[in-house]
Amino acid sequence: MAHVWGMILKRLALGVVTLFVVSILIFMATELLPGDFAQEILGQSATPETVKALREQLGLDQPLLTRYLSWLGDILRGDLGNSLANGNSVSELIGKRLGNTLYLALYAAAIAVPLSLTLGILAALYRNTFFDRFANAAALTSISFPEFFVAYILIFWLAGAGGIFPSMSNFRTDPTLSEFLYRAFLPALTLTLVVTAHMMRMTRAAIINLLASPYIEMARLKGMSPIRVIVKHALPNALAPIINVIALNLAYLITGVVVVEVVFVYPGLGQLMVDSVSARDMPVVQGVALVFAGAYVLLNLTADVLATLSNPRLVHGR
Amino acid sequence: MGFLTGLAWLVAIVIGVIAIGWTFRAFTVAISPKPLAKELRTAPLTASFGMVIILIYIIVAIFAPAIAPFSETEIVGREYEPWDDTFLLGTDNLGRDMLSRLIYAARNTVGIAFITTALAFILGSVAGLLAATVGGWIDQLLSRAVDVLMAIPALIFALLLLTIVGTSIINMILVIALIDSTRVFRLARAVAMNIVVMDYVEAAKLRGEGLWRLISREILPNALAPLVAEFGLRFCFVFLTISALSFLGLGIQPPTADWGSMVRDNATLMTFGDITPLLPAGAIALLTVCVNWVVDWQLHRASGLKE
Numbered sequence: 001m002a003h004v005w006g007m008i009l010k011r012l013a014l015g016v017v018t019l020f021v022v023s024i025l026i027f028m029a030t031e032l033l034p035g036d037f038a039q040e041i042l043g044q045s046a047t048p049e050t051v052k053a054l055r056e057q058l059g060l061d062q063p064l065l066t067r068y069l070s071w072l073g074d075i076l077r078g079d080l081g082n083s084l085a086n087g088n089s090v091s092e093l094i095g096k097r098l099g100n101t102l103y104l105a106l107y108a109a110a111i112a113v114p115l116s117l118t119l120g121i122l123a124a125l126y127r128n129t130f131f132d133r134f135a136n137a138a139a140l141t142s143i144s145f146p147e148f149f150v151a152y153i154l155i156f157w158l159a160g161a162g163g164i165f166p167s168m169s170n171f172r173t174d175p176t177l178s179e180f181l182y183r184a185f186l187p188a189l190t191l192t193l194v195v196t197a198h199m200m201r202m203t204r205a206a207i208i209n210l211l212a213s214p215y216i217e218m219a220r221l222k223g224m225s226p227i228r229v230i231v232k233h234a235l236p237n238a239l240a241p242i243i244n245v246i247a248l249n250l251a252y253l254i255t256g257v258v259v260v261e262v263v264f265v266y267p268g269l270g271q272l273m274v275d276s277v278s279a280r281d282m283p284v285v286q287g288v289a290l291v292f293a294g295a296y297v298l299l300n301l302t303a304d305v306l307a308t309l310s311n312p313r314l315v316h317g318r
Numbered sequence: 319m320g321f322l323t324g325l326a327w328l329v330a331i332v333i334g335v336i337a338i339g340w341t342f343r344a345f346t347v348a349i350s351p352k353p354l355a356k357e358l359r360t361a362p363l364t365a366s367f368g369m370v371i372i373l374i375y376i377i378v379a380i381f382a383p384a385i386a387p388f389s390e391t392e393i394v395g396r397e398y399e400p401w402d403d404t405f406l407l408g409t410d411n412l413g414r415d416m417l418s419r420l421i422y423a424a425r426n427t428v429g430i431a432f433i434t435t436a437l438a439f440i441l442g443s444v445a446g447l448l449a450a451t452v453g454g455w456i457d458q459l460l461s462r463a464v465d466v467l468m469a470i471p472a473l474i475f476a477l478l479l480l481t482i483v484g485t486s487i488i489n490m491i492l493v494i495a496l497i498d499s500t501r502v503f504r505l506a507r508a509v510a511m512n513i514v515v516m517d518y519v520e521a522a523k524l525r526g527e528g529l530w531r532l533i534s535r536e537i538l539p540n541a542l543a544p545l546v547a548e549f550g551l552r553f554c555f556v557f558l559t560i561s562a563l564s565f566l567g568l569g570i571q572p573p574t575a576d577w578g579s580m581v582r583d584n585a586t587l588m589t590f591g592d593i594t595p596l597l598p599a600g601a602i603a604l605l606t607v608c609v610n611w612v613v614d615w616q617l618h619r620a621s622g623l624k625e
Contacts, residue, residue, distance in 0.1 A: 021466050029482055137364065140614060144554060144606035146561050148581060149599035152588060156596065157324065255471040259562050273474075274566050277481045285481045293470045 004315050008305050015301040022293045023075070026286050027068050080287040085279050090287040093272060098291065101261070101268035104184055105253045108191035112253075113246055116196045120203025120242075125230055127208060139197035147256060151190045151263040159186060168265045187264045191256055195249040202245040206238035240307040247303030251296045339367035365615035368608035375605055379425040386418035391573040398587060401594075408594055411583045416594060419575040423598065427564075427576050428605065430491060431557040437495035438556065439549060442502025447533050447541070449503070450510035461507070464500045472497050473559065477568070485568045490560065498556055505548055509541045516540075550613035554606045561602050577602050 055061050062070075074081070080090035123132045142150070158165050165186050207230060210216060219229045258270030265271075269288050276284040308314055343366040347355045358366075378385060387406070388394050392414065399409040407416035449457040467475070479493045513519060514537065522536045563569030564578030572579065577598035584595040 018469050022469050025466060025470065026478065029478055140610050141607050144558075144610045145603045146558050146565070146578075146599060146606075148562070148565050148578075149596070149603045152581070152585070152596055152599060156588060156591075156593065251471065255473045258473060258477075259565065262566060273477055274568070277477050277568055278485070280481050280484070282481060285478055289470070289474050289478045292474045296471050296474075297469060 004308065007308060007314070011301060011304050011308075015297055018297050019294060022297065023072060023290065024068070026289055026293070027071055029282070029286060031064070075290070080290075081283040083276075083281055083284050085276070085281045085284075090283050093284060094269065094287050094291060097267060097269045097272055100266065101254075101257055101270065103180065104187055104191070104257055104261075104266065104268060105250070107181070107184055107188040108195070108253055109250055111188060112192040112196050112199065112249070115192070116199035117203055117242070119196070120200040121207065121230060121235070123200065123204040124207040124211075124234075125226055127204070132204075135200065139201050142193055142197040145194070147190060147194055147259040148263050150193050151186070151260055154186050154190055155263075184266070187257075187260050187266055190260050190263075191253055194256060195253060199245055199249050203238070203242050206241040206245075207234045210234045210237055236310075239310040243306045243310060244303050247299050247306075251299045254292060254295050254299070335367050336363050338370055339363035339365075342366045342370045360619065361615055362611075364611040368611035368615075371604060371608040372612065375424055375428060378421055379428050382421050382425045386415075386421040388415040388418040390414075390419060390422040390575050398584075400592075407597065410580065411586075416584075416597075419580060420577075420598060420601065423575040423577045423580060424601070426570060426574050427560065427578070427602075428557070430487065430570065431553060431560050434491045434495050434560065435498070435549065435553045435556045437491065438498035438552065439502055439545070441495060442499035443506040443545060445499070446503040446506025447510050447537055450507045450514050451529065451533055451537060453514075457507075460503070464503050467497070467500045468504075473562065476559065476563065480563075480568055485571065487570055487574070490563060490569050494556060494559055494563075498552060498559075502545075502548065502552065506541065506545060509544050510537050513537050513540050547613055547617050550609050550616070554609050554613075557602070557606060557609075 078091055080094065082088065083090055083093060119135060123135045126132050166183055211234065216229060216233055219233050220226075224232075257266075257268055258274060260266070261268045261270040262274055269291065273285060273288040273292075275281075276288070340363055343358065343361055343363065346366070346369075347358050350358060361369075393412055394415050395405060395409045395413050397409065397411055397413045399405055399413070401408045405415050405417070407420065410416050410419065445460055449460045470478075475497055476493055479496075480489065483489045483493065519532070519536050522532055527536070560569055561578035564576050565582050567579065567582060569578060570576040580598040581595050587595050
């Protein structure tokens with residue numbers, strides 16, 4: 001077991017390095033602003049004196065490295081600065097919405113992952129039949145649909161005149177669980193439809209890749225039923241690529257929420273980011289990008305670790 | 319709309335796709351010379367349907383001014399007029415003819431997506447081939463830089479960069495081309511890595527061929543097949559990203575007609591049960607599906623996979 005922990009520690013260290021580099025990249029974004037931060041905040045009312053005063057107040061007269069270190073220190077303490085548009089604390093803005101976005105992504109994942117695994121196994125079981133062809137064509141089609149197209153079709157079909165579900169999921173107060181599940185159903189369904197196809201195709205491919213191996217043939221010759229061959233013998237060995245694909249799609253869910261949140265007026269991080277980009281509110285965009293990028297890196301890291309752990313050859317060693 | 323009506327539409331669409339695909343395949347096989355006909359015969363119905371639609375899109379994009387009944391930006395009537403004889407698909411939120419804007423948008427959206435993909439490809443494959451051929455610290459530098467750029471999700475990174483440079487068409491093209499070229503770089507480098515170690519490349523080096531000639535004459539021709547297939551896939555991604563950005567109001571700016579922003583501008587009509595706003599979104603979806611189907615066929619052929 002020992003060398004597996006070593007391997008995992010190495011991966012974790014690499015993840016920390018990645019996060020660090022991402023933070024540098026996001027910090028440098030402000031440096032690339034034409035003019036600088038102080039000018040940007042003051043806008044029209046920028047006189048040389050006010051700009052100079054604000055620069056000193058923000059510490060912009062310090063060298064680059066000092067500023068980066070203090071910025072990083074602030075972030076580690078949970079302080080992301082203040083919004084340029086309304087002066088609110090960015091951490092507070094994000095804090096209010098982060099939960100909503102995570103719940104939505106989890107909601108979608110809870111539907112999408114079991115669904116796509118089942119469909120993938122079924123497609124592998126009935127490969128080259130009409131069901132498989134149909135599932136394949138449907139998957140390819142749904143990958144190609146823009147999220148907002150799927151979302152509006154669902155709105156048109158399930159909401160609107162005589163519909164069952166609300167087309168807008170903005171809730172002002174804290175909703176109860178059942179209310180949340182009801183109001184967020186359409187956005188979650190949209191996200192599910194967008195990611196299921198890819199996961200299903202990869203599950204099918206990962207299983208079919210193994211079907212030519214000798215131990216599968218052995219199991220078949222023993223007279224095992226096809227479903228048992230696939231679930232008992234092929235699936236455990238196909239786990240590593242499947243876990244990777246699931247993690248990749250969960251990471252995609254986190255960024256995919258941006259468009260879906262805008263369509264359904266869902267009060268999440270994505271909407272905050274889009275509003276801030278059009279207002280060029282740099283601190284907010286930086287903060288949200290940092291959260292998204294962090295989640296993305298963490299998910300990929302988890303996938304790597306899980307894929308390692310699912311491989312007995314690596315866990316037990318020689 | 320009832321569930322059964324939806325199902326009936328779905329069946330009708332599937333039958334339509336099969337019919338068009340079959341007709342086009344039979345037609346092209348009949349008129350093309352023998353070697354080409356043999357290839358075309360292997361095309362699944364989905365792929366041949368895809369080729370018809372792509373052809374139609376290209377024709378519409380090129381001859382947009384001749385086909386469109388009105389101009390792109392002219393206000394010709396009241397807002398949100400219903401479908402009638404003059405305005406075949408009604409008018410939009412400012413009273414511009416919907417059909418004309420749909421036709422012009424084919425030119426704008428598809429054209430911009432194509433330019434962006436081409437730019438990403440030139441950038442990515444030149445860097446990738448260079449990294450693989452030269453190796454050493456150039457390879458290390460480029461590869462690590464790409465690793466860093468790929469650590470941030472593409473859409474989020476695009477939004478971050480657009481905040482810095484501001485939203486305009488040129489900026490969007492450059493930002494997306496830069497982000498997308500990292501994916502092309504990975505592929506080009508991986509493919510070229512396998513070619514660089516071949517004997518004929520070694521021989522060419524010993525012959526004293528220069529770097530540029532080595533890349534363009536020895537390596538590129540052998541790396542072309544996977545790169546071309548990738549071009550189709552990347553085009554779909556770029557096209558969807560641009561549409562998403564335009565839909566968010568951060569991409570192609572008004573008054574230029576564009577499918578993404580048309581959906582956004584007319585979305586209110588949806589609540590009255592009017593499907594007009596779905597048409598531009600459908601146009602995006604249809605083109606992406608068709609490109610994917612054709613690429614799928616090509617990849618399948620190239621890989622020689624049977625199961």
